[in-house]
Amino acid sequence: MSGHGDPIPMTSHPSGPLTGEAQVPGDKSISHRSLILGALAVGETRITGLLEGQDVLDTARAMRAFGAEVTDHGGGAWSVHGVGVGGFAEPEDVIDCGNSGTGVRLIMGAMATSPVVATFTGDASLRKRPMGRVTDPLSLFGAQAVGRSGGRLPMTVVGAVDPVPVRYEVPVPSAQVKSAVLLAGLNAPGQTVVIEREATRDHTERMLVGFGADLSTEDTAQGRVITLTGQPELKPQTIAVPRDPSSAAFPVCAALIVPGSDVLVPNIGLNPTRAGLFETLREMGADLTFENEREEGGEPVADLRARFSDAMQGVEVPPERAPSMIDEYPILSVVAACATGKTVMRGVKELRVKESDRIDAMARGLEACGVTVEEDEDTLIVHGLGAGAVPGGATCEARLDHRIAMSFLVLGMASKAPVGVDDAGPIATSFPVFEPLMAQLGASLKRTA
Template sequence: MAAVTDLRFQIAPGGALTGRLRVPGDKSISHRSIMLAALAEGETHIGGFLEGADSLATLAAFHRMGVAIDGPDAGRVRVRGVGMRGLSAPDGALDLGNSGTSMRLLAGLLAGQSFPVTLVGDDSLSRRPMRRVTDPLAMMGARIDSSETGTAPLRIEPVPHLSGLDYAMPVASAQVKSSVLLAGLYAAGETCVTEPARTRDHTERMLTAFGYSVRRQGCKVCLTGGGRLSGCRLAIPGDISSAAFFLVGASIAPGSDLLLEAVGINPTRVGVINILRAMGADIELIDRRTAGGEPLADIRVCCARLKGIRIPVDQVPLAIDEFPAIFIAAACAEGETVLTGAEELRVKESDRIQVMADGLNQLGILAEPLPDGIRIVGGQLGSTMTTGDIDAHGDHRIAMSFAMAGLRASGPIKIRDCANVETSFPGFADLAAGCGLGIEEVRA
């Protein structure tokens, strides 16, 4: 994929978030919509598709494997499915850019294909751990070679057959669960995954929408290989991970009153709402409804006085991608916030525990990294900072989180290495500026 232009954010201090806005479509659901639509029989029409670099990497990969795809055009995509055995070998390695979801899910989906394929990514993705998916896939009979350290590139070779697996995941991960289930579509017999804690269930919901039988009992989900998928119509809700920055921004900025339209509120994804409410946030869900098997609602959030809490461990997998934003809320809350049980944050696009701690310390907030979490003592952002210069380390969620910190900072904030914001939230700066954030993009 082409290199992204260097981008910095300059954030003016103060302001409030008001009005109404709609965040882009859910990235997790956008990935899965293309994958399953490609394997389906007949056409699938998708609305609300996220036109960010990560989702487009998944779309491009299936186009290169012979799937006819029209769009995206204003979030609308038409996919002419080729059936479960209709994919063809690409003319080279599939470059998935910065998308860990693409790589881990495709490892499972492609493990049962009849052709060899190599998955590669950018420098950041090439450092992220892949044994968490390649090990259980190997138990099913897959042949996947990686680097000596278990990272990309992943070289997937065809095998005579895959066997069903009853897999107990050592760590809660929706990507691992989904990878094994997608391989299970091609495996003989039943494939089951048992989670230590409930994770996002978009794969299971979408398989059902495409007519594939999925069985769940408690934290165990099963399917039987050899079935078929049927094309359908899908409406992708707004991404709650993208909404999280605005939920936090409006919660911490005096005078804020913001309405976020048509946001997905899947119960396996609402940890950010649960945690912010426990901190005292004023968040109201309005007009709850369902689209494409996914629950959604309009969300109204107003400024509130937040207090520090010990974040419940059972909320960690429900908010794993939203913690950088939650850490900004903690920095503005009264008292101490403590997170544990979140070691997964250290192997995201960056070490999100250390990078957020470094940035908060730079802004004068006491943030102590823990092996599996962080301790943050709320205070005045920017009270002791010298330059307000934050390094996002190429992590889109770090960049957007510190952008919202400007609403409560005593001075301007400069955020470096923000180009990957386009991977998950194209148009973030314009949307944020439109509702009151003093943000300016500087491109090198």
């Protein structure tokens, strides 16, 4: 929901060893898609392990507004009684997607080829984010969108009455844009083709196939070509949502930088389009192992074991790895500050249009904590001080951004002096149990008045 409550200032104090098991919640990307695809199927989809973070709860509410029956059975078990492709009803009120770019962009795609009109809004962060990247391709299907200047929310989308299929080359590496076009293509007759130069997370493609759509993917010299045949009848599914690697990143990285730590993070989804951080950490010399590697529900899964690693060194992260770790640069820059030498992150300008400008948010906060940082439009460079050498002692701005808030709280666990954030409230969008989970491992997080 767009209204956040009062800010929740929080301070993270230097911590003793972090030990034990961290049961992180379900994957946010897969949770959104489970609800949306469930709403577009005919019959009842059953979901276990759904992330009950605010972003996903807002998508659940939106699916109800479009006519699906969405039921919370407790303990992460949900069901969605879908209305079928093209069956969305017109919402009676504004759709509020809160803090969630994924929610609003995927839902716009899902409704854009149905004869309904919907107005979308979000919180102060989401209202700053660009929607033109989604509404441009949706207009090719015949949909129309009017929003605030710069293509910002609030925005009204008029779904196409007679949609046509499209062939669209995604101009920015974005799974949200790709997914919006594929979801719109579901209700267009004929074949919709999406081309992405750099492969981004492929949950939409995998799940569409699971729901019975005719979708094929081909890797060509131009990039990945995805072809979807429109107007399928999607069959309801039983989905066990894997645990989120982007949430696992926080206890994993905390364990790597807090002396004496040894943490197990079980059942983490390791889809290669999501696992770039773990590869980078290993290149830095992290003691990070994958145990019990297996396949579950078509996705690779493993238990991650992270132990304090006092000899990590800075690396150059290859720009082509960015899509597979796009949400992990904030926490990587914290690890980089605790490694020796410099870590160079290039090809990261997409970070500037997330919940906050994440390059600027991390640069300012790290500097306040005594770390030297360089940046340009597309680059972040962190000069590491080594294990235990970051001064800390600052309160950093979270900027309505859950990943920024969690990153600085992790930094506080490994700094010389505590690190605070002005508002830990946004953490509830993706990782509502972050505070008790980290406390159970031994972290000292205190809500400050």
